[in-house]
Amino acid sequence: xxxxxxxxxxxxxxxxxxxxxxxxxxxxxxxxxxxxxxxxxxxxxxxxxxxxxxxxxxxxxxxxxxxxxxxxxxxxxxxxxxxxxxxxxxxxxxxxxxxxxxxxxxxxxxxxxxxxxxxxxxxxxxxxxxxxxxxxxxxxxxxxxxxxxxxxxxxxxxxxxxxxxxxxxxxxxxxxxxxxxxxxxxxxxxxxxxxxxxxxxxxxxxxxxxxxxxxxxxxxxxxxxxxxxxxxxxxxxxxxxxxxxxxxxxxxxx
Amino acid sequence: xxxxxxxxxxxxxxxxxxxxxxxxxxxxxxxxxxxxxxxxxxxxxxxxxxxxxxxxxxxxxxxxxxxxxxxxxxxxxxxxxxxxxxxxxxxxxxxxxxxxxxxxxxxxxxxxxxxxxxxxxxxxxxxxxxxxxxxxxxxxxxxxxxxxxxxxxxxxxxxxxxxxxxxxxxxxxxxxxxxxxxxxxxxxxxxxxxxxxxxxxxxxxxxxxxxxxxxxxxxxxxxxxxxxxxxxxxxxxxxxxxxxxxxxxxxxxx
Numbered sequence: 001x002x003x004x005x006x007x008x009x010x011x012x013x014x015x016x017x018x019x020x021x022x023x024x025x026x027x028x029x030x031x032x033x034x035x036x037x038x039x040x041x042x043x044x045x046x047x048x049x050x051x052x053x054x055x056x057x058x059x060x061x062x063x064x065x066x067x068x069x070x071x072x073x074x075x076x077x078x079x080x081x082x083x084x085x086x087x088x089x090x091x092x093x094x095x096x097x098x099x100x101x102x103x104x105x106x107x108x109x110x111x112x113x114x115x116x117x118x119x120x121x122x123x124x125x126x127x128x129x130x131x132x133x134x135x136x137x138x139x140x141x142x143x144x145x146x147x148x149x150x151x152x153x154x155x156x157x158x159x160x161x162x163x164x165x166x167x168x169x170x171x172x173x174x175x176x177x178x179x180x181x182x183x184x185x186x187x188x189x190x191x192x193x194x195x196x197x198x199x200x201x202x203x204x205x206x207x208x209x210x211x212x213x214x215x216x217x218x219x220x221x222x223x224x225x226x227x228x229x230x231x232x233x234x235x236x237x238x239x240x241x242x243x244x245x246x247x248x249x250x251x252x253x254x
Numbered sequence: 255x256x257x258x259x260x261x262x263x264x265x266x267x268x269x270x271x272x273x274x275x276x277x278x279x280x281x282x283x284x285x286x287x288x289x290x291x292x293x294x295x296x297x298x299x300x301x302x303x304x305x306x307x308x309x310x311x312x313x314x315x316x317x318x319x320x321x322x323x324x325x326x327x328x329x330x331x332x333x334x335x336x337x338x339x340x341x342x343x344x345x346x347x348x349x350x351x352x353x354x355x356x357x358x359x360x361x362x363x364x365x366x367x368x369x370x371x372x373x374x375x376x377x378x379x380x381x382x383x384x385x386x387x388x389x390x391x392x393x394x395x396x397x398x399x400x401x402x403x404x405x406x407x408x409x410x411x412x413x414x415x416x417x418x419x420x421x422x423x424x425x426x427x428x429x430x431x432x433x434x435x436x437x438x439x440x441x442x443x444x445x446x447x448x449x450x451x452x453x454x455x456x457x458x459x460x461x462x463x464x465x466x467x468x469x470x471x472x473x474x475x476x477x478x479x480x481x482x483x484x485x486x487x488x489x490x491x492x493x494x495x496x497x498x499x500x501x502x503x504x505x506x507x508x
Contacts, residue, residue, distance in 0.1 A: 067476060090476055108444060110451055110466055117451065123444045149444060158438035159445070161480050162431035166445050167452045168467030169496045170424035175461035175503065177416040184412035190362060190377045190403060191413070191420050192456070197364055197371065198421045199453050202446070207429035212364055213422030222321060222344055226415050234499045241495045242423045245488045249429065 002026045002140050003058040007073060009033040009042075011111040012087050013064035017042070019119040019144045026143060029058040053078045059136060060085060062105055063096075071095045083133050089160030092153035093127055103128040103137055106156055107145070110167050119144045125151035125159065176235055183231070208249070215246035256280045256394050257312040261327060263287040263296075265365040266341050267318035271296070273373040273398045280397060283312040307332045313390060314339060316359055317350075325349045337387050343414030346407035347381055357382040357391055360410055361399070364421050373398045379405035379413065430489055437485070462503070469500035 002025060006013050009031055020026045030047040032055065033039050039048040047056070055061065055077065063086040065073050070086045074097040077084065084096055085103035093102040104127040109117055124141040126148065128134040134150065141148040151159065174195065178188040201210045214222035223243055230236045256279060260267050263285055274280045284301040286309065287293050293302040301310070309315065309331065317327050317340040324340045328351040331338065338350055339357035347356040358381040363371055378395040380402065382388040388404065395402040405413065428449065432442040455464045468476040477497055484490045 067473075090479065109448055110455070121447050123447060125444075147444075147447075151440070155438050155440050157483060158434055159440055161483055162434040162440075162442075162445060163448055164467055164480065164493075165427045165434070166431040166449050168465065168469065168500070169492075170427040170449070171452055171461055171465055172496055172500050172503075173419045173424040173427065174456065175465065176499075177420040178461055180412055180416040180419070184409050186405070186409050186413055186416075188416075190379075190401075191416060193375050193377060193401075194363055194417055195420050195424075195453055195456065198425055199449055201364070202428065202449065207425055207432055211422065211425055211429065213418055215422065219321075225344065226418065229411060229415055234495075234502060237495050238423075238499055239418075241488075241491050242426055245430075245492060246422070246426050248488060249426075 002060065002136065002143075003029045004140070005030045005032065005055050005058045005061045007032045007052070007055075007061060007063045008065035009038040010064060010066075012107065013062075014038075015107070015111050015117065015119070016062065016064060016087070021045075023143050026140065029056045052076045055079065059083065060103075060105075060140060061100075062087060067091050071097070074100070083128070083136065085128075085137065089125075089163065090157055092157070093129070094153065101129055101133055103133055104151075104153070104156060105137060105141065106151070108159060108163065120146050123147040123149060125149050125156055127151060127153060127156065176238065179232070179235075180230075211246065211250070213246070215243035216250050218247050218251065256314065256390065256397075257283045258394070259283050259309050259312045259315045260285045261306070261309075261315060261317045262319035263292040264318060264320075266361065267316075268292075269361070269365050269371065269373070270316065270318060270341070275299075277397050280394065283310045306330045309333065313337065314357075314359075314394060315354075316341060321345050325351070328354070337382070337390065339382075339391065343379075343417065344411055346411070347383070348407065355383055355387055357387055358405075358407070358410060359391060359395065360405070362413060362417065374400050377401040377403060379403050379410055381405060381407060381410065430492065433486070434484075434489075465500065465504070467500070469497035470504050472501050472505070 006017055020028055028046055032049050036050055042048055061084045063070055063073050067088045067090055070091050080099050082100045084100040085105045087105055089106050093104050096102040106125040108123040122145050124145045126137040126141050128137050181188045227236055260271055274282055282300055286303050290304055296302055315338045317324055319327050321342045321344055324345050328338055334353050336354045338354040339359045341359055343360050347358050350356040360379040362377045376399050378399045380391040380395050382391055435442045481490055
């Protein structure tokens with residue numbers, strides 16, 4: 001039985017709580033949150049606290065708070081030589097306080113309220129300072145996910161950065177697409193099959209081979225017409241910068 | 255029976271040929287292509303030609319050539335008062351030669367060689383100058399697709415532009431993500447569930463509500479660390495421009 005304490009009941013903390021609750025080999029010793037409100041729905045089924053200095057004995061302490069607070073939270077723990085991990089993609093394990101053993105348990109997924117996720121398919125990146133801790137984290141990760149990876153702090157930072165492009169930035173491309181549709185009284189849903197197909201193609205083709213469009217062809221006429229058509233200056237800027245990057249990508253290698 | 259002539263056997267022309275071939279209410283009177291090579295696999299099953307001045311009688315002539323060539327091709331047709339349509343998202347029907355009736359038959363999808371598509375789910379945007387032609391195009395479109403839309407030339411141009419963002423540009427975000435992964439010896443496939451989830455979320459949430467990440471939170475520390483981390487100047491530029499646009503989007507409305 002792996003005893004865990006979850007520290008912070010935001011998006012990731014809640015998803016971890018839900019996933020761990022279903023496991024027979026994991027017991028949630030306590031859930032900490034800064035404020036009482038988030039803890040209320042859990043109070044009947046689990047030990048909760050708003051006092052960070054009052055955590056029970058456990059095998060793994062999982063800090064699932066904001067990136068900026070991880071260092072501070074870890075130094076507030078009244079614990080010694082325990083395994084303390086965080087769930088952040090962009091913070092090195094070195095940011096954790098030295099009085100405990102350090103590690104990371106990073107589920108590589110976008111967690112929003114109102115959207116459910118299948119944890120089994122979420123890649124989990126783990127890191128620890130020694131083999132025993134790594135083995136324990138592997139065991140916990142493999143209990144919830146079929147895709148577990150040993151990843152260094154440096155690599156994790158790069159994954160997190162790549163995730164900003166493939167998730168945050170591609171979503172913003174959808175946002176711009178929706179704004180253009182709305183402005184021209186076209187339903188955004190008309191683009192849904194295209195959006196899905198763009199992703200489905202990646203099962204068979206690399207992004208490099210899947211690329212299409214005027215920038216890839218260096219079709220200057222179409223790109224200039226598009227820029228004239230765009231009414232929003234920020235959209236124009238995005239169009240120019242990404243088109244230039246695509247043209248350079250293919251200009252270099254063709 | 256709707257008799258069609260397909261003019262140009264590139265990506266779209268080939269996909270249309272394959273889709274129409276399976277229909278009982280559509281007969282392909284001829285396929286034209288500038289060069290013989292592309293026509294060779296069809297020669298046994300269908301009439302083909304490389305002579306644009308030698309097209310048979312038909313109900314609809316579909317020009318599926320590059321955007322820049324549509325106007326020129328349409329003026330080479332030795333036809334009068336026939337329904338001639340093109341398949342381009344970015345060209346107005348006004349670009350077609352005046353000696354024939356004009357229209358558009360625009361399948362809104364990304365067509366690559368090596369990727370098969372289910373035509374039934376592809377939105378088709380049609381446009382014609384009069385009701386009879388519109389009815390005929392509707393009939394043809396509804397034979398291959400469950401999602402047919404009457405769309406003006408202006409609207410079609412805006413859809414095509416929005417498609418550049420949601421398809422071409424989001425694919426380039428995957429390309430950048432892959433480059434970052436490769437540089438750090440991380441398998442790009444680790445990002446696949448995240449990429450899929452970003453799209454799946456759109457079934458329930460608008461892009462506006464689905465947005466996450468440092469730019470949305472205006473988390474300046476993380477954004478500066480990311481910019482330092484990026485080694486490629488073009489990637490830095492993309493990161494800055496899109497982050498600024500995201501921050502502005504949420505700064506305005508929150």
